[in-house]
Every structure is written in C-alpha cells, then in structure tokens.
Amino acid sequence: MTAYRYIVIVGCGRLGAILANQLSRQGRNVVVVDRDEAAFKNLSAEFSGFQVTGDAAELAVLRRAGIEEADCLLAATRHDNVNLMVAQVARTVFHVSKVIARVFDPSRQEVYDQFGIETICPTLLSADAFLAALARAPEAGS
Amino acid sequence: MTAYRYIVIVGCGRLGAILANQLSRQGRNVVVVDRDEAAFKNLSAEFSGFQVTGDAAELAVLRRAGIEEADCLLAATRHDNVNLMVAQVARTVFHVSKVIARVFDPSRQEVYDQFGIETICPTLLSADAFLAALARAPEAGS
Numbered sequence: 001m002t003a004y005r006y007i008v009i010v011g012c013g014r015l016g017a018i019l020a021n022q023l024s025r026q027g028r029n030v031v032v033v034d035r036d037e038a039a040f041k042n043l044s045a046e047f048s049g050f051q052v053t054g055d056a057a058e059l060a061v062l063r064r065a066g067i068e069e070a071d072c073l074l075a076a077t078r079h080d081n082v083n084l085m086v087a088q089v090a091r092t093v094f095h096v097s098k099v100i101a102r103v104f105d106p107s108r109q110e111v112y113d114q115f116g117i118e119t120i121c122p123t124l125l126s127a128d129a130f131l132a133a134l135a136r137a138p139e140a141g142s
Numbered sequence: 143m144t145a146y147r148y149i150v151i152v153g154c155g156r157l158g159a160i161l162a163n164q165l166s167r168q169g170r171n172v173v174v175v176d177r178d179e180a181a182f183k184n185l186s187a188e189f190s191g192f193q194v195t196g197d198a199a200e201l202a203v204l205r206r207a208g209i210e211e212a213d214c215l216l217a218a219t220r221h222d223n224v225n226l227m228v229a230q231v232a233r234t235v236f237h238v239s240k241v242i243a244r245v246f247d248p249s250r251q252e253v254y255d256q257f258g259i260e261t262i263c264p265t266l267l268s269a270d271a272f273l274a275a276l277a278r279a280p281e282a283g284s
Contacts, residue, residue: 004276007276014246014247014248014265015265015268015269015272018248018265018266018269019269019272019273022269022273023273023276072276074272076272098276100272100275100276102268102272104156105156106156106160118275120268120271120272120275122264122265122267122268123156123157123160123264124160125264125267125268125271126157126218126244126262126264126267127157127160127161127164129262129267130157130161130216130218130242130244130262131161131164131165133242133260133262134146134149134165134214134240134242
C-alpha cells in the first residue's frame, strides 16, 4: 500500500495551498486548516479536499480536521513557533506517524529532531540553490 | 578563470549571512549590504568581506558597496519587492552580469525573467521537498 492517504495540512498560504492542490490531485484525502478563511482562495478549483477554519494550535480544531484518522501532518504556516507546536501535538498527542514541519530558522531544526519531527528549511534550501547557481561557470565557460 | 570574484549580497538576514559566510570562505570578495546594522551579527567571526549599512534601493548605497566592480549581485532580503527593485537596478543601471534574487511569490518569477534576473523561490523549493518526502514509502516499505 502506498502511504499517506489522509493528510492534514496546517496553513493555507502559498506553500500550504501548493501542497494541498498537488496532493489532492494525487488522489489523497486532504484537509487544510487555516485561521483565516480568506487563505482558502489559494486552493485551485479542482481541490477536492476539506477546509477547516480555525487555530490549529487548539486540539479541538485538529480533531475537527480528523487528525485522529490522519497518517500524515504537514505544518506549513509561516510561523516557526506555530509549526513546532502543531507538529509536536500531532506526534505526542495524536501519534501521527509522519509529521513534517517547515522551519525557517535552521538553528531550530535540532529541537524538532528531538521530537521525531522531520523539518524542511526554506532558508537552507535557498542557500544551496544560490551556491549551486554560483558554482556553475558563466556562459563563456571555463 | 572561475567566475564571480566580487559579489554584492543585499540583505544580511539568515539567508544573506549564510551566503556571505560561505562565499567569503571560498575566497571571494564579498560585500554585504543591510539597512539594519544589527543584522551583521549573523556574520561569522571568519567573515573577511565588507559590511555596508544602508538601503540598497538607493544607488549611492550600491555604489558604496562597489557595485561598479561587482560581477555578481544576490538579492536576498525577505521582501520580494526590494529584491526585484535592487536586482533590476543591478542589471539595467550597473550591468552586473550575474544577478540572482530570492522571490517568495512563485507568480512573480515571470516578472524577474523579463529582466534577465535569475530567481530562487523558497516556496517552490520547499513544496518540492515536502512532496519528495511524502513520495518516499514509510519505514515498513511497499
């Protein structure tokens, strides 16, 4: 069986919406949570998942998103603190098997690691991409 | 000859500082510009480049950073608008050959392309990383 069939995405900004649209297109069950109802405008017309308006730092909101059925949670708000808190709750309270959080501050990745939370750091990914672009020789070559 | 010997980096936040430290370590001439002098605390003790305090949207500040000698400019503030403006000035006024800008909003990459500015989008890089992590099977496999 290919995993992750029920995915809760916290944050429907640019990143959350890209993930929601893409995973929905892959036929996964997707629930997107955002405090701000206006954020859901980022979802495509084809998005077939559910939208939950509320603060994902509240257990009741995560329950409404069906976290008890979820096998995956993606914490994708623009706030490292919120992502850490939500990811930690998903792991320790709801025992969600796969939890991945966006974290802008590379020095905080260690904290996440301790809780068994995978992290994705846009800052480091960008730094790598900049350095790779500079390592390539300019058009003239050698 | 390996290019880019004189690199101006605009923005000394997390990303700018990582790039400055790394490129300085590679032996390049690096000048970092930030409006906020406190940002330079992100630079490592080994950083051997120059720091310029000022608003890089002003031509005089870019000149102070030696942009007329630069063969590369990296626009790495956290503001897409600032990055676009600075990158555009570097290309059109100072004819810097390599200009790369961070842009959070994927829909703005097109604008940059029109000006011959390479872009690096943390949002898309992160989305790819999340999707790649989900595409991998969980520990149990198949």
